[in-house]
Structure formats: C-alpha cells, structure tokens
Amino acid sequence: MSDRRLRSARAVYPGTFDPFTPGHFDVVDRARRVFDHVTVVVAVNGEKRPSQAAAGRAAEIRRLLPAHWENVTVADWRGLTVDYCREHGCGVIVRGVRNAADYQREYELAAMNEALGVATLFVAARPELAAMSSTAVRARKTPG
Template sequence: MAHASAGGLDSTRAVYPGTFDPFTPGHFDVVDRSRRMFGHVTILAAVNADKQPSQSTAARVTEIHRLLPADWANVTVAGWHGLTVEYCRHHGCGVIVRGVRNSTDYQREHELAATNEALGVTTVFVPTRPELAKMSSTAVRALRT
C-alpha cells in the first residue's frame, strides 16, 4: 500500500468514506478540494452500524455519481460494507479523507484517525468552509420531509 509520503500527493489514492445520506454541498466541497490534492479520490458510500440510511448503498452510490461533474476524471464512487482500512488495503489507497465541521467532529475523527494510522492508513482532515459548517445530512433530510 502506498502512503502519501511514498511519492507526491498527486500520485496518492485517497478514500473519502461516509454514509452520505444524502450527499450535501459540504461533502461535494470536500471532494472537490481533495481531488485537487490527490491523484485519485474514491467516494466510499459506507455502511455504519450506528446509522439507518434512508436509501440502500447502491442507491446512494448512484445518486452521488449523478451529482459529480463529468470532467472529474480522478473521482470515482463505490459502495462498501466493511472497514474503510480494509477497502484501502484492497484498493491501494494510502489516505483517508475526513471533513470536519467543528471541534466535536475533530475529536471523534481524531480517535478514528489514530486507529487507522495504527492499521497503516493516514487520515487527512479537510476543514469545512465556514459557509457550509452548519449543514449536515441530518439537516438536509429534515428539509426534504
């Protein structure tokens, strides 16, 4: 598995995992910035045992793919039903990208990052732009109903 330090970041494969129920403008922004930093970014629509998504993994993958600009050639979307680190191992990804909106997000993500680092995969935090910080998938779902 290639780590970010094994070459330039432009050759690194990164994974941006999440439930993405739904995929928000904040998620879109994190992907846009990440695709400029890394050679390839996979948006990983993952299963989280603590959450009950409103759509199947396949439906979320399809929706995210539909939202992406056609010229984002270095971005793909995949579904996954396992640990993100295992996906990284199977697909040669050296970095996990995580968006953080606030100190609460950072605290939770920092603990996960330490575990992932111990398992051989680095986490890069991308801070949410201030104008997007109040947005969450939960809030977007509430607006839709």
C-alpha cells in the same frame, strides 16, 4: 509527506452520505485537486438507518458529480475503510470536519486507522458550509 508524494497518492473519502450535501461535494472537489485519484466510499453503517441502500446512494452521488472529474470514482462498501484502502491501494483517508466535536470524533477514528497503516487528512469545512449536515438536510426534507 512531500507535496509530490501527496499528488501521486490515491485517497478515499468515506461516509454514509445520506444525503450527499454541498459540504461533501466541496470536500471531494478539494481532495481531487490534491490526489491523483479519490474514491468516494459510500459506507454501510449498522448504527445508521439510511433512506436507501448504499448502492442507491452511490448511484445518486455518481449522478451529482461533474463528468470532467475523471479522477473521482464512487463505490459502495461494507466493512472497514482501512480494508477498502488495502484492497484498492489507497494510502490516505480524507475526512471533512466542521467543528470541534467533529474533530474529536474524527481524531479518534484517525488514530485507529493510523495504527492500522492508513493516514487521515482532515479537510476543514468552509465557513459557509460548516453548519450543514446530512441530518439537517434530511430534517428540512421531512414534513413537520
């Protein structure tokens, strides 16, 4: 894919985002510089029990993102990410990876999404953010 084609693309950055961490923020910041438009898609994942509904998490992310990031929007979505992509004209899924375990899991999802017609772009975590996860952030907030 040429640089010009990437710059004209619409991308999605899906996740549960419970909570939205500095690592997530960094991936959005980096993606918005590459793509014309990035939608942070707050997913409903039946395997997870988030602290609040997707609409509440989406509202919190909107509050956290700088107003001048005009090419970034936030939406909550129930269903497959590729269905969101098809419905909204997004050709790329952006995924952050922190380590080899993340990469392996994400690679399997990327292969399925590619078979369904949507490419995935992996964004490597910055070293200072690689140890951070939503699970770890929630654990720090929970009184022990």
